[in-house]
Amino acid sequence: MGAAFPLAVLALWELLSRGGVLAEDGFSRPSRFFVAGAKALADGTLLAQTAQTFGAAAQALVIATVAGVTVGAILGLFRPLERAAQLTIDALRPIPSVALIPLSLLIFGFSREMSAAVAAFACFWPILIVTTAAVRGVDPRLIEVGRLLAFPLPKIVLKLALPAALPGILVGIRVAAGIAIVVTVTTEIVTNPRGLGYAMTMAAESLQPDLVWATLLWVGVVGWAANWALEKLPIRR
Amino acid sequence: MLEARGLSVSFGAQPVLRDIDLTVAEHEFVCVVGPSGCGKTTLLRALAGLTPISSGSALFKGRPVIAPQTELAVVFQDYARALLPWRTVAGNVALALEARNIPASDHAARIAPLLAKLGLSGDGDKFPSQLSGGMQQRLQIARCLAQEPEVLLMDEPFGSLDAITRQQLQDEVARLAKEEKRTVLFITHDLEEAIYLGDRVIALARVKGNLAGRIAEIVDIALPRPRQQLATREDPRFLQYRHRLFRHLE
Numbered sequence: 001m002g003a004a005f006p007l008a009v010l011a012l013w014e015l016l017s018r019g020g021v022l023a024e025d026g027f028s029r030p031s032r033f034f035v036a037g038a039k040a041l042a043d044g045t046l047l048a049q050t051a052q053t054f055g056a057a058a059q060a061l062v063i064a065t066v067a068g069v070t071v072g073a074i075l076g077l078f079r080p081l082e083r084a085a086q087l088t089i090d091a092l093r094p095i096p097s098v099a100l101i102p103l104s105l106l107i108f109g110f111s112r113e114m115s116a117a118v119a120a121f122a123c124f125w126p127i128l129i130v131t132t133a134a135v136r137g138v139d140p141r142l143i144e145v146g147r148l149l150a151f152p153l154p155k156i157v158l159k160l161a162l163p164a165a166l167p168g169i170l171v172g173i174r175v176a177a178g179i180a181i182v183v184t185v186t187t188e189i190v191t192n193p194r195g196l197g198y199a200m201t202m203a204a205e206s207l208q209p210d211l212v213w214a215t216l217l218w219v220g221v222v223g224w225a226a227n228w229a230l231e232k233l234p235i236r237r
Numbered sequence: 238m239l240e241a242r243g244l245s246v247s248f249g250a251q252p253v254l255r256d257i258d259l260t261v262a263e264h265e266f267v268c269v270v271g272p273s274g275c276g277k278t279t280l281l282r283a284l285a286g287l288t289p290i291s292s293g294s295a296l297f298k299g300r301p302v303i304a305p306q307t308e309l310a311v312v313f314q315d316y317a318r319a320l321l322p323w324r325t326v327a328g329n330v331a332l333a334l335e336a337r338n339i340p341a342s343d344h345a346a347r348i349a350p351l352l353a354k355l356g357l358s359g360d361g362d363k364f365p366s367q368l369s370g371g372m373q374q375r376l377q378i379a380r381c382l383a384q385e386p387e388v389l390l391m392d393e394p395f396g397s398l399d400a401i402t403r404q405q406l407q408d409e410v411a412r413l414a415k416e417e418k419r420t421v422l423f424i425t426h427d428l429e430e431a432i433y434l435g436d437r438v439i440a441l442a443r444v445k446g447n448l449a450g451r452i453a454e455i456v457d458i459a460l461p462r463p464r465q466q467l468a469t470r471e472d473p474r475f476l477q478y479r480h481r482l483f484r485h486l487e
Contacts, residue, residue, distance in 0.1 A: 141318040
């Protein structure tokens with residue numbers, strides 16, 4: 001059912017293109033970009049670019065999750081620390097992640113790490129903020145249960161606070177996953193000569209609108225699949 | 238076993254408990270009864286090491302209680318908040334075994350008899366949300382027993398259960414306390430429940446003027462055990478205790 005709308009759009013698009021309403025050099029047409037996409041898939045370039053882009057995004061998400069959940073849990077548990085950190089967070093968070101591209105390029109050169117570092121910065125904030133709020137919102141009674149069982153603090157965090165906060169943390173990770181893809185592709189379009197973003201830039205510069213469209217739709221499809229996989233993570237609550 | 242000596246607790250400038258002296262002997266079942274706001278729960282929390290004491294002391298086996306310890310288990314009234322919703326019934330009991338560093342391979346063998354004792358056999362793989370309120374409270378009690386505490390501190394444990402479930406659990410807790418030879422400090426606002434369960438009933442009341450709770454009276458309950466919901470509550474002595482203690486609740 002959900003596929004009816006995009007399929008109708010593609011059909012209309014094809015018609016308008018064949019009827020000469022949509023300029024072919026910009027809008028290409030669905031039949032052409034499916035052919036271009038199939039060709040890029042078949043010769044392996046699309047898959048290699050996908051591995052590059054989504055590999056960098058995944059790396060960014062893992063780094064941001066580890067850092068964001070760790071710092072967020074600490075800030076969520078200790079109110080005074082949260083207050084102390086507030087100024088630093090408020091000062092760093094508004095920095096646009098893409099503004100870090102030149103710096104990241106200096107540090108990492110043209111590499112997957114360059115994209116991942118910028119994306120990790122962007123993903124860190126939503127995970128940090130959501131984790132802090134989720135851990136702060138954990139029922140104090142659960143923490144007391146841990147204290148009554150004489151668990152040391154790290155065990156209270158791992159066995160009680162984090163599992164109780166997990167549904168909230170997962171929302172943050174899901175939001176960050178989308179950001180990771182956006183920022184990674186951006187770095188590839190702007191500077192980093194690799195991945196799907198660079199592929200689109202190159203295709204556009206060599207006047208291959210069908211390949212630009214094919215790659216763009218492919219990013220959407222793979223991103224959708226990644227989000228679906230994140231939602232299906234077997235986490236019980 | 239458990240003692241309060243001149244125990245006072247204040248929240249800021251507000252005194253909550255003043256000069257509480259009480260002793261709970263080994264294997265004794267002591268009930269604390271009082272109107273809401275008299276500091277009953279604060280007393281239990283102070284004895285458990287959860288709430289800091291302003292002056293005086295809480296003692297367990299003669300040693301001051303300054304932090305929670307596994308020998309003292311607390312059964313909270315709001316069982317739903319004290320259970321881990323992401324763990325199964327067995328998993329919730331296992332938490333107490335993990336606290337005692339019992340190897341995971343031994344858990345199943347230790348959990349099964351506890352669940353059986355509390356009528357939860359067959360529910361081990363369910364999640365707390367799939368249990369009724371009474372069953373959830375049984376689960377919390379099972380977890381506390383898995384802790385193998387010497388003292389059970391129970392904070393209005395049946396306060397949010399229906400009357401029938403409450404009576405069943407009263408009898409089961411009375412039986413378990415005697416069978417397992419646990420010492421129990423039981424907080425309630427229900428005078429009849431206190432008399433029915435207790436070897437001794439301590440009435441807390443608020444001091445007029447400064448609102449801090451203090452002990453109004455301590456009564457030994459000389460009713461035979463095992464007690465029975467109908468016969469015990471109709472015993473003339475039961476009614477005398479009720480008359481005698483009732484005035485502290487007004």
